[in-house]
Amino acid sequence: MFVLLMYGAMLAVPVWVIAVAVKLISVAVPGRRPDWARDLLRWSAGMAAVAAVLVYAIGLGSVQWDASEAESGAGSSPAAPCRSLPPGTLDRLAGHEPSYFPLGFDCLLDGGRAVEGSGPYGLLNALAAAFALAAVLSLLAVGFLDEFRARRQAKAGQMAVPRETA
Secondary structure (H helix, E strand, O other): OHHHHHHHHHHHHHHHHHHHHHHHHHHHOOOOOOOHHHHHHHHHHHHHHHHHHHHHHHHHHHHHHHHHHHHOOOOOOOOHHHOOOOHHHHHOEEEEEEEEOOEEEEEEEOOOOEEEOOOOHHHHHHHHHHHHHHHHHHHHHHHHHHHHHHHHHHHHHHHHOOOOOO
């Protein structure tokens, strides 16, 4: 199932890239609305969250693909991520263990020790975390921007009201 999700995410990535490019072009051309910065920040937070989900979905599909490939068929043993282990370690290979959170593929040795298999999982984990962090920070920035504007308007409103003398 995650493999199908991965294919959907891979098809959505070009749409995401086009949407980001169009938005960046629309920001660069003159004639923007006065509140374009806040809207861009909110939009960026949403697109960063979408990117985190897409990257993680691709990683989930990749883990399931490797696990499925290791379960059946000719040449399935050892699992593809475990084939890059050194020859001495490869001889002690007893099995494999896919990990869906965080993304990873562990190669189990006969002594009970687990060795990390090769694959793009570290990069995919880092990208998903970076996009998620960017989304959260962008949303926090929108909140701070709204608070700053509200305080500035309140301060301007207090200055505009004439004081009565007794």
